[in-house]
Amino acid sequence: xxxxxxxxxxxxxxxxxxxxxxxxxxxxxxxxxxxxxxxxxxxxxxxxxxxxxxxxxxxxxxxxxxxxxxxxxxxxxxxxxxxxxxxxxxxxxxxxxxxxxxxxxxxxxxxxxxxxxxxxxxxxxxxxxxxxxx
Amino acid sequence: xxxxxxxxxxxxxxxxxxxxxxxxxxxxxxxxxxxxxxxxxxxxxxxxxxxxxxxxxxxxxxxxxxxxxxxxxxxxxxx
Numbered sequence: 001x002x003x004x005x006x007x008x009x010x011x012x013x014x015x016x017x018x019x020x021x022x023x024x025x026x027x028x029x030x031x032x033x034x035x036x037x038x039x040x041x042x043x044x045x046x047x048x049x050x051x052x053x054x055x056x057x058x059x060x061x062x063x064x065x066x067x068x069x070x071x072x073x074x075x076x077x078x079x080x081x082x083x084x085x086x087x088x089x090x091x092x093x094x095x096x097x098x099x100x101x102x103x104x105x106x107x108x109x110x111x112x113x114x115x116x117x118x119x120x121x122x123x124x125x126x127x128x129x130x131x132x133x134x
Numbered sequence: 135x136x137x138x139x140x141x142x143x144x145x146x147x148x149x150x151x152x153x154x155x156x157x158x159x160x161x162x163x164x165x166x167x168x169x170x171x172x173x174x175x176x177x178x179x180x181x182x183x184x185x186x187x188x189x190x191x192x193x194x195x196x197x198x199x200x201x202x203x204x205x206x207x208x209x210x211x212x213x
Contacts, residue, residue, distance in 0.1 A: 050205070117142060
C-alpha cells in the first residue's frame with residue numbers, strides 16, 4: 001500500500017531504506033487564510049474506493065517515472081484545524097534530484113486527480129467548497 | 135433501468151442525500167447528470183464534473199447499464 005487515507009492525526013511513519021541516498025518529505029499543512037479570508041477549520045471528504053485506487057496508481061507512476069526506491073502518501077480525511085498535517089508524502093531515491101522532483105509530481109498530480117474535496121470554514125462562520133487553483 | 139448513485143461534497147449538500155437507487159431512462163452518464171442536476175438544482179456545470187462508474191473514471195459519453203454504481207466527481211481539491 002502506497003497511498004493511505006486516515007481520519008486520525010498523521011504521525012510521520014518510519015520510512016527508510018539502506019540504498020537511499022535521499023529522502024524527501026513533504027507535509028501539506030492547514031493554513032490560517034485563503035484569499036484574504038481567515039480560515040479556522042478544513043473539512044476533507046473523499047470517495048474512498050476511487051481515491052485509493054487512483055492514489056496507488058499515482059504513487060506507482062512516480063516510482064517508475066523517477067526511478068525511486070519507494071514512495072508513500074498519506075492523506076487526512078475529516079475535520080482539521082490550523083497547523084494540522086493534511087497530507088504527508090515521503091520519497092526515497094538513490095539521489096536527491098529525482099527525490100525532489102518526484103515529491104512535487106505526487107502533490108501536483110494528487111491535487112488534480114484524486115477524488116478528495118476540501119471545505120473551508122471561515123472565522124465569520126460561513127464556509128465554501130474549494131476548487132483547485134493553478 | 136435502475137442504478138445507484140453516491141453524492142459527494144457540494145453535490146451531497148445540494149441533494150441532501152449520500153446515496154440512492156434511481157430508475158432512469160437516460161443513456162449516458164452525462165445525460166444522467168443533467169437529469170439529476172435539474173431534479174436537485176445542482177449549480178455545477180456539466181463541464182466541471184467528472185464521472186465514475188463501478189469505481190473507475192469513465193468518459194462523459196459512457197453508456198449506463200442496469201445496476202451500475204455511479205459517482206459524479208465535482209472539481210477535486212486534495213492536498
